Amino acid sequence: MKLFLDSANLKEIEEAVSWGAIDGVTTNPSLVAKEHRDFVPLLREICERVNGPVSMETTTRDAEGMAKEGRLFATVHPHIVVKCPLTKEGLKATRQLSSEGIRVNVTLCFSPSQALLAAKAGASFVSPFVGRLDDVSQDGMALIRDMKTIYANYRFATQILVASVRHPIHVVEAAKIGADIATMPFSVLEALIKHPLTDIGLDRFLRDWEKLPAAIKQFKTVERTLA
Numbered sequence: 001m002k003l004f005l006d007s008a009n010l011k012e013i014e015e016a017v018s019w020g021a022i023d024g025v026t027t028n029p030s031l032v033a034k035e036h037r038d039f040v041p042l043l044r045e046i047c048e049r050v051n052g053p054v055s056m057e058t059t060t061r062d063a064e065g066m067a068k069e070g071r072l073f074a075t076v077h078p079h080i081v082v083k084c085p086l087t088k089e090g091l092k093a094t095r096q097l098s099s100e101g102i103r104v105n106v107t108l109c110f111s112p113s114q115a116l117l118a119a120k121a122g123a124s125f126v127s128p129f130v131g132r133l134d135d136v137s138q139d140g141m142a143l144i145r146d147m148k149t150i151y152a153n154y155r156f157a158t159q160i161l162v163a164s165v166r167h168p169i170h171v172v173e174a175a176k177i178g179a180d181i182a183t184m185p186f187s188v189l190e191a192l193i194k195h196p197l198t199d200i201g202l203d204r205f206l207r208d209w210e211k212l213p214a215a216i217k218q219f220k221t222v223e224r225t226l227a
């Protein structure tokens, strides 16, 4: 499964790239607004740091406006994927942009019927928001299971990009179901690494190592032994 970072923050993106952890980035208007920067240069800088798709969301409600914005975003960098909302107008824009060879990520997906329509419109990615469904007492992961079945039944090439991920369990469940991608905030990516037993184990190993006399620990001794 691919992992994307859901962030427009360059420091977070650089750090996650240095771990070899991320295959792409998703942004949305709220995340971009937090950075207080001109969005085009910011978008270009994000694309230059990540070797994979970078989603940027349109900010109009009508299909024509979305298509216009999408074409503009696509000129910024080849990594760009245009995000369109799961509305009638969003589907029209998805169909249009996809027919022009521009990749679209249909966002704000909350039901299997919406997911089916996004795939039919030609979306490269569809983003089901699991956390926001959980927030209203609906099972977000049930949507991922339904999408997986529907897309497999009809061999849609559309990738399931699990979004609104709130904790590591969402990521693990998505991976078990076989979702193509999960996008997550930096805090969740960090949480995927952590385990208290890893920290305790490392402390113990290093403490024991400290007990060895300095002469034995020297790298020269190791080299001589190996020669």
Ligand code: E4P
Pocket: 006, 026, 027, 028, 107, 127, 129, 131, 132, 163, 164, 165, 183
């Ligand atoms: C995905 O593309 C969205 O930007 C994101 O996952 C939304 O997450 P939230 O529900 O935590 O805001």
